[in-house]
Amino acid sequence: MKPIIGITVDCTQDPSDTRTRGKLQLNWNYAQAISDAGGIPVLIPPMADMEALAHVIHGWLIPGGDDIDACRFGEENHPKVSLQDPARFEGEEKLWKHVSSEMPVLGICYGCQFLNVARGGTLIQHLPDVLGHENHTGGTLQEYQVEPGSKLESVIGADSISGKSYHHQAVNAPGRNLRVVSKNEDGTVEAIEATDRPWVIGVQWHPERTLQDDATRRIFDNFVAAAATYAETSLAVRR
Helix, strand or coil, X not given: CCCEEEEECEEEECCCCCCCCEEEECCHHHHHHHHHCCCEEEEECCCCCHHHXXXXXXXXXXXCCCECCHHHHCCCCCCCCCECCHHHXXXXXXXXXXXXXXXXXXXXXXXXXXXXXHCCCCEECCHHHHHXXXXXXXXXXXXXXXXXXXXXHHHHCCCEEEEECCCCCEECCCCCCXXXXXXXXXXXXXXXXXXXXXXXXXXXXXXXXXXXXXXXXXXXXXXHHHHXXXXXXXXXXXX
């Protein structure tokens, strides 16, 4: 069966706009990557009933977005932050609490950071302050080394992967039961994964933008395949 992959969408509330009240949006390539890998992409807005949806979807893709409010990890916001609409984080936080620990979850950029903060981790709020450069914001192709024996290594079938980064924040202290499995040569965390769940991976770069790369496609293929297995197992349990 084709698994249903929930993709939480970006949002901008605007109560002053009496026509629309705001916008929901998602870049096309996230949904395309899931469809190409054999999944059924379903977009999830922040006001959805997350408890109900947790029993409908078979995998969850958390896409990129703006910056998480630093109050979520006990800090003041850096002057350079561009805050994500809080409704998105709050909706995703609810969904995270309700999804099965067996459900595959893939976080990309903001999604990687969300997974870390949701598990009590912290973020570097402005990388140039730490690194002295802005090499993570230009979308240039970079190569990331992957930790031997990690879930990510088994997924991509290689000890390194190329990708494009568009971010000024990154994982600082890893959250509970998360381990760092990839770093940039400058020390920036590029990927994390859960040690207590079968398929929870967060990548800081944007694999949906380099789908011509074999290792990149394997991330989505493996994610959707794991969701299909979860779907079949869930169905068998309900029977």
